[in-house]
Amino acid sequence: MSELTVRNEIRRLRQEKSTMTQAELARICGVTRQTIIALEAEKYSPSLELAFRLARALGCNLEEVFRFEEK
Amino acid sequence: MFLGPDGWLGIDIGPVGAAVLYAALWLFVIHLSKHSEAAFPPDASLTERQAWVAVAFVTLITIHWLNFMAMLPSLGAAADQISNPASRRFAINFGMTIFAWIVVAGVIRSGNREAVEADERDLRIQHAAGRVGSGVMAVLIIGLISGLATQPEVFSPWLRPLSVANGLVGLLIVKTLTETVYTVVRFRRGYA
Numbered sequence: 001m002s003e004l005t006v007r008n009e010i011r012r013l014r015q016e017k018s019t020m021t022q023a024e025l026a027r028i029c030g031v032t033r034q035t036i037i038a039l040e041a042e043k044y045s046p047s048l049e050l051a052f053r054l055a056r057a058l059g060c061n062l063e064e065v066f067r068f069e070e071k
Numbered sequence: 072m073f074l075g076p077d078g079w080l081g082i083d084i085g086p087v088g089a090a091v092l093y094a095a096l097w098l099f100v101i102h103l104s105k106h107s108e109a110a111f112p113p114d115a116s117l118t119e120r121q122a123w124v125a126v127a128f129v130t131l132i133t134i135h136w137l138n139f140m141a142m143l144p145s146l147g148a149a150a151d152q153i154s155n156p157a158s159r160r161f162a163i164n165f166g167m168t169i170f171a172w173i174v175v176a177g178v179i180r181s182g183n184r185e186a187v188e189a190d191e192r193d194l195r196i197q198h199a200a201g202r203v204g205s206g207v208m209a210v211l212i213i214g215l216i217s218g219l220a221t222q223p224e225v226f227s228p229w230l231r232p233l234s235v236a237n238g239l240v241g242l243l244i245v246k247t248l249t250e251t252v253y254t255v256v257r258f259r260r261g262y263a
Contacts, residue, residue, distance in 0.1 A: 032116040035192040044192050
């Protein structure tokens with residue numbers, strides 16, 4: 001079975017759609033800025049709840065922010 | 072002082088050395104309270120800062136404990152008494168270190184009142200660290216059992232009730248040290 005990983009577009013969407021800073025996005029989602037840094041670097045996969053909060057904060061659907069693909 | 076003999080080349084480094092060390096520790100606490108931003112890696116969250124502080128203080132406690140355990144065999148029958156020179160010294164050092172740890176942790180927390188404390192990534196790292204710490208403790212216990220069964224003569228200087236009790240305290244210290252070191256490593260790897 002091929003290895004799958006969660007990829008995301010948080011950095012691009014944050015900069016393109018909302019021009020939000022990492023700190024602002026972190027505050028809206030109730031996490032630390034360090035978690036946003038780790039998410040954007042794809043070093044951390046969020047919980048389902050945080051994924052929905054991120055999508056809502058960025059004004060997107062979940063599928064626009066996250067995708068599940070082969071490594 | 073903390074680690075060495077009470078005297079060296081005719082100089083008393085026991086109580087005087089300890090006083091110097093405590094003074095240096097408190098100067099460090101005051102310095103940290105004024106320059107806490109510079110004391111930690113950039114972008115470190117409150118939880119990561121607390122983890123770095125924990126690494127420093129648990130390492131100090133581990134050194135106290137190793138020093139204490141090394142002294143026990145030389146005490147002979149006195150090692151069976153709860154209050155002996157080595158245990159008194161360890162208790163004072165341990166108490167002072169815990170007190171300084173609480174003060175430093177409080178200083179860092181007060182400087183980050185707005186920080187998020189229940190971040191899910193922080194909690195996930197802490198849970199993973201707990202599992203690693205428990206695993207290391209299990210390995211140490213198995214190693215200790217094997218050692219006692221196969222080479223009892225190596226452990227015989229510590230086979231006294233209070234020495235065994237202090238050895239078990241050491242297992243908890245090593246577990247905590249493993250958890251804190253694992254936590255800071257995981258935090259650092261998250262930004263690489």
